[in-house]
Amino acid sequence: xxxxxxxxxxxxxxxxxxxxxxxxxxxxxxxxxxxxxxxxxxxxxxxxxxxxxxxxxxxxxxxxxxxxxxxxxxxxxxxxxxxxxxxxxxxxxxxxxxxxxxxxxxxxxxxxxxxxxxxxxxxxxxxxxxxxxxxxxxxxxxxxxxxxxxxxxxxxxxxxxxxxxxxxxxxxxxxxxxxxxxxxxxxxxxxxxxxxxxxxxxxxxxxxxxxxxxxxxxxxxxxxxxxxxxxxxxxxxxxxxxxxxxxxxxxxxxxxxxxxxxxxxxxxxxxxxxxxxxxxxxxxxxxxxxxxxxxxxxxxxxxxxxxxxxxxxxxxxxxxxxxxxxxxxxxxxxxxxxxxxxxxxxxxxxxxxxxxxxxxxxxxxxxxxxxxxxxxxxxxxxxxxxxxxxxxxxxxxxxxxxxxxxxxxxxxxxxxxxxxxxxxxxxxxxxxxxxxxxxxxxxxxxxxxxxxxx
Numbered sequence: 001x002x003x004x005x006x007x008x009x010x011x012x013x014x015x016x017x018x019x020x021x022x023x024x025x026x027x028x029x030x031x032x033x034x035x036x037x038x039x040x041x042x043x044x045x046x047x048x049x050x051x052x053x054x055x056x057x058x059x060x061x062x063x064x065x066x067x068x069x070x071x072x073x074x075x076x077x078x079x080x081x082x083x084x085x086x087x088x089x090x091x092x093x094x095x096x097x098x099x100x101x102x103x104x105x106x107x108x109x110x111x112x113x114x115x116x117x118x119x120x121x122x123x124x125x126x127x128x129x130x131x132x133x134x135x136x137x138x139x140x141x142x143x144x145x146x147x148x149x150x151x152x153x154x155x156x157x158x159x160x161x162x163x164x165x166x167x168x169x170x171x172x173x174x175x176x177x178x179x180x181x182x183x184x185x186x187x188x189x190x191x192x193x194x195x196x197x198x199x200x201x202x203x204x205x206x207x208x209x210x211x212x213x214x215x216x217x218x219x220x221x222x223x224x225x226x227x228x229x230x231x232x233x234x235x236x237x238x239x240x241x242x243x244x245x246x247x248x249x250x251x252x253x254x255x256x257x258x259x260x261x262x263x264x265x266x267x268x269x270x271x272x273x274x275x276x277x278x279x280x281x282x283x284x285x286x287x288x289x290x291x292x293x294x295x296x297x298x299x300x301x302x303x304x305x306x307x308x309x310x311x312x313x314x315x316x317x318x319x320x321x322x323x324x325x326x327x328x329x330x331x332x333x334x335x336x337x338x339x340x341x342x343x344x345x346x347x348x349x350x351x352x353x354x355x356x357x358x359x360x361x362x363x364x365x366x367x368x369x370x371x372x373x374x375x376x377x378x379x380x381x382x383x384x385x386x387x388x389x390x391x392x393x394x395x396x397x398x399x400x401x402x403x404x405x406x407x408x409x410x411x412x413x414x415x416x417x418x419x420x421x422x423x424x425x426x427x428x429x430x431x432x433x434x435x436x437x438x439x440x441x442x443x444x445x446x447x448x449x450x451x452x453x454x
Contacts, residue, residue, distance in 0.1 A: 044138040
């Protein structure tokens, strides 16, 4: 099948052609994705162009189900012969896969009726930005960081743009698709030299270019954060309260989201597997998912199985309300899908989250720092050792040491540890959550964790 890049319906035809080929090859059921993506990335350094990248192309993916078995394949070749070969290969692979009686497409009555995303406003209807414009944005951000006294160099300044269109079709009659755009700008600044070198960054991404902060704001923020890191040293060792800055607090909630994922629950590999209907966060705290937020980067009108997405409470007033499910995990657990399926071109659907919001608190971050007295503010983390079955938690961290309710000095090279169940039940939220994030979480104070430093 030939594909004209100017043809707006080419993805629909490709996806539906894959379904036809799968049926001819002997599949009982099938679903297919066709994706058209293009991206531009510009890196600058020392006032000049460091690297420019551009990628574009169409890729297709097919999942077939036959006799309770499934297989998925993908290709960048979307000619007629390639599609027929893909379908035959997928069916042959599926026949060798293990049987899972919970597999299967949605009943047609379950499918979303709205099959586009125009009402979500997640694709900017504007010409692709010129590479020279992106380079100018990156250079302005770099210059803003370098203009701040004490910044030795900018390690990287990047501006990028992406446009992605997808179409999902299935043998149960579903056929729908939508586009998504993204604009991003980031800066990594450095202060000091040798063993005294410290770095930090600032970066933002949006659906619409107009919603991005200016390059000067991003560059200045990267510089401010970097200079605050100068002279970092190890903190004391002991049990202390820890404040997760809003830059990293979403990772803490991310562990809770992993624990309520239906895949982990179905395997019995979650530390929350017995806690449905139990308290998992402090009273008064909600955790909401809303995939229908206009102009948000991870909004979507339907999931990867064609079910209509909707807002739902994962945690209400501290109490766990339900698991995050796709069709297969829902069937395994005797529950309905939460329309949370996500998939890649060559992978089966898996439960996933989009646009999660944690209840904000009444206190500012300085209020919580004053309240903690002595402890650690974490602004960056690296590495992770998290036991998904027990909730035991350990991560490398850097940030600022607090004495007498005030930031005393920057710290690095330390480890923080605790148990997620106990940590989450002590949370106190600040009022500083930032918008436009896929997981919108304020700074979070956690009592009684272990800090391993000097």
